[in-house]
Amino acid sequence: MGHSRYREIAESLRHSIRSGAYPLGSLLPSESDLATAWSASRGTVRQAVALLASEGLIGSRQGARRVVLRRERRQSFQQLNSFAQWAQAMGCEVSSRILTRTTRTATAEEADRLDAEPGSDVLYVLRLRRLDGEPVMVERTVYADWVAPAVLALPEDCVSIMNSIAERADIVAHYGEHLIDAVAAGSEDARLLRVRRASPLLRQRHLTYTAAGRAIEWTDDRYRAGSMVFNVMNSVAAAPLERRPGPDVRG
Amino acid sequence: MGHSRYREIAESLRHSIRSGAYPLGSLLPSESDLATAWSASRGTVRQAVALLASEGLIGSRQGARRVVLRRERRQSFQQLNSFAQWAQAMGCEVSSRILTRTTRTATAEEADRLDAEPGSDVLYVLRLRRLDGEPVMVERTVYADWVAPAVLALPEDCVSIMNSIAERADIVAHYGEHLIDAVAAGSEDARLLRVRRASPLLRQRHLTYTAAGRAIEWTDDRYRAGSMVFNVMNSVAAAPLERRPGPDVRG
DNA sequence: AAGTGGTCTAGACCACTCG
DNA sequence: GAGTGGTCTAGACCACTTC
Numbered sequence A, B: 001m002g003h004s005r006y007r008e009i010a011e012s013l014r015h016s017i018r019s020g021a022y023p024l025g026s027l028l029p030s031e032s033d034l035a036t037a038w039s040a041s042r043g044t045v046r047q048a049v050a051l052l053a054s055e056g057l058i059g060s061r062q063g064a065r066r067v068v069l070r071r072e073r074r075q076s077f078q079q080l081n082s083f084a085q086w087a088q089a090m091g092c093e094v095s096s097r098i099l100t101r102t103t104r105t106a107t108a109e110e111a112d113r114l115d116a117e118p119g120s121d122v123l124y125v126l127r128l129r130r131l132d133g134e135p136v137m138v139e140r141t142v143y144a145d146w147v148a149p150a151v152l153a154l155p156e157d158c159v160s161i162m163n164s165i166a167e168r169a170d171i172v173a174h175y176g177e178h179l180i181d182a183v184a185a186g187s188e189d190a191r192l193l194r195v196r197r198a199s200p201l202l203r204q205r206h207l208t209y210t211a212a213g214r215a216i217e218w219t220d221d222r223y224r225a226g227s228m229v230f231n232v233m234n235s236v237a238a239a240p241l242e243r244r245p246g247p248d249v250r251g
Numbered sequence C: 001a002a003g004t005g006g007t008c009t010a011g012a013c014c015a016c017t018c019g
Numbered sequence D: 001g002a003g004t005g006g007t008c009t010a011g012a013c014c015a016c017t018t019c
Helices: A005-019 A031-037 A042-054 A077-081 A083-089 A108-114 A148-152 A161-169 A187-193 B005-019 B031-037 B042-054 B077-081 B083-089 B108-113 B148-152 B161-169 B187-193
Strands: A094-105 A121-131 A134-143 A175-184 A200-209 A215-224 A228-235 A241-245 B058-061 B064-068 B094-105 B121-131 B134-143 B175-184 B200-209 B215-224 B228-235 B241-245
Touching: A005 A042, A031 A042, A083 A094, A094 A148, A108 A121, A108 A215, A121 A148, A134 A187, A148 A161, A175 B175, A187 A215, A200 A228, A200 B200, B005 B042, B031 B042, B042 B058, B083 B094, B094 B148, B108 B215, B121 B148, B134 B187, B148 B161, B187 B215, B200 B228
Parallel strands: none
Antiparallel strands: A094 A121, A121 A134, A134 A215, A175 A200, A175 B200, A175 B228, A200 A215, A200 B175, A228 B175, A228 B241, A241 B228, B058 B064, B094 B121, B121 B134, B134 B215, B175 B200, B200 B215
């Protein structure tokens, strides 16, 4: 993630947008103007503006100047994957407690998600997570067997498991897949989050992979309604988020 | 969306991945191999694989071959923005009915979202949407005043309002911003969706813009729990989705 | 008609992975 | 050390928007 010419140009444009030098709805300079201003080739300038477009800051259409759509940058991979890093970036005081940590046989779905043998062992972890002291999220994770020893070695108030196993065991997340829907609180959810049974929760299930495509964990996170919102920008050129039919669309 | 060389290459690779010629976890040919095979330049090949990466199908790391992460393609902008196009692509029979269509004064939030004068008029539309006959989603939309005439002219069982106003009034959506969370069903929601009051619903609010950045509509869609799931893939290189704090994170 | 972004080429050097 | 992807250049032509 070192410095490169196009990142430098992108960072400068990002700063100009954030500071209001290019207000919302205004037009960016043309590619050739930027190229001469930075004495870079047009290709390099295009890499810079493509980066901003992928962050949702600007939009482009053939034949017209690029337009400013947002002022602020979208958050990083780490912040989407890690509750702790998201919360800390927002300036909230985050705390976590592991309530259960047991080795058990994987269910059929868990084995499938983790790409493990049916009937093999997984490590199940139940955690309650708080923001500024308020219980906000219940997290239920199964870790693949090869990750389990690193997770078992952590203290029960560990703030970021993914962070810790990256540092201590060199297990690093590179890709993630996320499924987002709404569910009714079960009795355990209700007790831990201090809400009524069957009240609405926002659920984010996610599967995390290494760079080589090996599954690390499969997680079911449930947020108290009102405590979190997911946000996505899209355009005709790119639609990162997808809808899927739920299991009971038909009757 | 015409054909171009890199789209042609991307489509071919996408087909090879889907058909299993490149199985999950396998490595793609190198850029130079692809370039000679297609007698294209390396730049063009890079555009093709960048497209697949943006769809979440493949991952890349400097120095290593590209790896296959998924078999299936992510859906399009239209399918994220339009319930009708999403449902039709899945092969469901979709029907809609407009229950209310009234002109009223915009609330402060609506005026803000639509970038309109406070106190100006908007068109409010309440719709019930069904998949295969089952009520699945309640949609509440406010349209900007300049869009209202086109919407008022549509029949009450119009399947896709965005589609219709694109064809008839040349009002075309280019960008969208989406906020996803969970809410409890209100009494109107409960009656229309045939669920209990306060039961969980998945809410997708979205703001739609034209190519010039002008706001078209601000919508609150509520799905019966279990009828829909949002899906997103991310990587260290790109995180399209973002978390946000909800209004009541603090106590 | 002029300006702008979209596509494409044919090179080059560097940083990184892997055996 | 060989192979691979990441970055960059300096051109070219085309499609589209704008006036």
